[in-house]
Structure formats: C-alpha cells, structure tokens
Amino acid sequence: MDDVSPAGRGRRTGAWCAAAVTALSCTVAAGAGTAAAGTAAAGTAITAAHRPPTWCKASGALRARAMPQKVRLSDCDLRGRVVRGENGLAATVPSDGTSVAAHSLRTDGASELRVEVDEAKGEITLTATGTRVPQGRPRAFRAPMDACKDGAYQQEPSKWPKGATIEWHYYPGTAGLPMSGVSTGITDMFDAKTDCTPSHAFAPLPDVSQKYAGQTATAPNVTADATCGEHDGTNVSGWQAMPGAEPDVLAATCTWFRGPTTIESDTALQTQGKKWWPGPQDGSSCPAGSYDVAAVTTHETGHMLGLGHVEGSQHSELTMAPTVAACDDDPATLGKGDYDGLIALYGARSSA
Numbered sequence: 001m002d003d004v005s006p007a008g009r010g011r012r013t014g015a016w017c018a019a020a021v022t023a024l025s026c027t028v029a030a031g032a033g034t035a036a037a038g039t040a041a042a043g044t045a046i047t048a049a050h051r052p053p054t055w056c057k058a059s060g061a062l063r064a065r066a067m068p069q070k071v072r073l074s075d076c077d078l079r080g081r082v083v084r085g086e087n088g089l090a091a092t093v094p095s096d097g098t099s100v101a102a103h104s105l106r107t108d109g110a111s112e113l114r115v116e117v118d119e120a121k122g123e124i125t126l127t128a129t130g131t132r133v134p135q136g137r138p139r140a141f142r143a144p145m146d147a148c149k150d151g152a153y154q155q156e157p158s159k160w161p162k163g164a165t166i167e168w169h170y171y172p173g174t175a176g177l178p179m180s181g182v183s184t185g186i187t188d189m190f191d192a193k194t195d196c197t198p199s200h201a202f203a204p205l206p207d208v209s210q211k212y213a214g215q216t217a218t219a220p221n222v223t224a225d226a227t228c229g230e231h232d233g234t235n236v237s238g239w240q241a242m243p244g245a246e247p248d249v250l251a252a253t254c255t256w257f258r259g260p261t262t263i264e265s266d267t268a269l270q271t272q273g274k275k276w277w278p279g280p281q282d283g284s285s286c287p288a289g290s291y292d293v294a295a296v297t298t299h300e301t302g303h304m305l306g307l308g309h310v311e312g313s314q315h316s317e318l319t320m321a322p323t324v325a326a327c328d329d330d331p332a333t334l335g336k337g338d339y340d341g342l343i344a345l346y347g348a349r350s351s352a
C-alpha cells in the first residue's frame, strides 16, 4: 500500500507549501478537589481531595488535547502512561523522572509532543503541536528564502553536553533496506554538509561528534504505532515496521532528557507501506513516490541534536522545515539556519 499524498510529491519548490500550525495550549482548571487539599486538616478529607480529574482515565492512552498543559502529579500521575498528542503522535511518559520529546515526520507535515517532567515541582508540562501541509497554495504563502541566507532555527528544550561524542547503533530491521542512507544522514548533520560553501561543509563544525557503535538487534524504543516507549540508554537509528502508525508517518524520533540535558535519542524509519530511495551513490535515480533516506535521516538527526522545526513557507528550504517531499534530497544538505542552530546549541569546535 502506498500512502504518499499528492501534496508530498515533486521537488521542494512546488510541493513545500506554507504550513498551518495548531498549538495546544489548554488552560483547563485543575481538579476541583485540588484547592481543598491545602486546607484539609484531617486525613479523612484527603481522599476526596485527591479524586482524579475526569480526563485522568484509569487505563488507556490519555489525550493531551483534553488535559491541562501543566499536570500536577498529585492530580494525575502520568508516569508510565501513554499520552497522545496531535496527528496520532504519542509517547510513554517515562517512569524514572526523565522527560521525552517525540517528533514524527509525515508525508503531509510533522508533529511534536513534548512531555517535560519536573519531579521536584511534582509537575508535568505537555506541549503538542501539529503541522499539516494544505492542498494548493495557501493564502499566507511566502516565497521560500535561499537556504544559504535563511538563518532561522528553533531549539528544543534539551541538548547533549558540549563536546560530547554521541555513540549510536544501527538497527537493520527485517525489510532488507540498506544502512548507507542512514549513516549518510547522521554524518550530514554532524558534519554540517551544505551546498552553500565551496568545501560542501560549514565551518567551524559544532562542538559535538558522533560515533557509529555497531549494529544492534534491539529496535529503537518506538512502538509499532510510532509511540515513544521507555528508553534504555542506547541510541538507535534504523528501519522499523510500525503497522499501527498513521499512514502518512515516515519517521519518528524520540529524545529523552533530564533537565536541559539529552540522555538518549532513537529514530525509526517506517518500512511498512513506504518506499525509500537509498540515494544516488549506486547510480540510480529516485523512483517516483520514494523518500530519500539520507534527507529524512538528516532532518531526524537535527531533532536528536536539539533542533526543532522552523515553521512557515519562507523557511521551507531549510533541513528543519517540517515537511519533506518524495524524492527530495535537499534536506540532506544544511541551510544557514540549520548550521546556526547547531552552533547556538554547541558552540564551535576548536580546530586544535
């Protein structure tokens, strides 16, 4: 089954349109009993005060849209529960006090779900956004800037320590797809590959490195329905069948962090119902409706390093724009904003 949407076809110039953005910012009042809790003098009153709010169902996934943006653990202990954001994107709230950011890249846009856990405050902050590419040219369309001049970037709430070497493993899955585009995409982001300079790389490089640590039989911690699962301390990128994911999902990246520091990131590329092109190195050209592995992986690696999406059609030439078209290999090379974002996060590596 091929679920490539018409909006996702063709080169970037024609197919990358302005994106409609919806952001969740709920201000639902906390459970009615909460205010009473502070004044409850007797232990007997606590039971009534801690009756969970109606959205805090005892089982199954909880919908971020139905929940307040800040959830007190005393009202609803989300740890270990699955929270569902926009466009079907979901994450398991870590049970060990870490936070998680989930990103999905779709043929028709992208989604992000952030679950920031602050155990000291006893509070979880939820942020869910979804971007869909409208059919045709939207009214707010602005011509894309030249990627070599467009300095726009967004930062996620966490990053790796400056100077870190991030070891990652490759998960081949069972679809028989090659590793080459995955490793190319990862190195393209770390090595700031670009078409903007004669040397085909920005300089100086950001002060963060990657090291391939071998193949693994353990899949990325992304479930069959593209939900971020529990993290296991190993960074894994690779091919995964996600039969329960929404049909437009191409890839999912889950990043776990403690305070402002990233501790793990996994990327799963969807093998079910999606066609992939490993790249031009074998002399082939991209079959219609296929997705460039290196381009998608470069974008996902940006999330791994702490870059968020740059919204708006004027930024559509950047790697961190929230859409990718079939056979589009442009995201495999960084624009100015993608590079500036890496430098803002990590500073410049000294050339010594």
Ligand SMILES: [Zn+2]
Pocket: 103, 104, 105, 110, 299, 300, 303, 309, 322
């Ligand atoms: Zn993305």
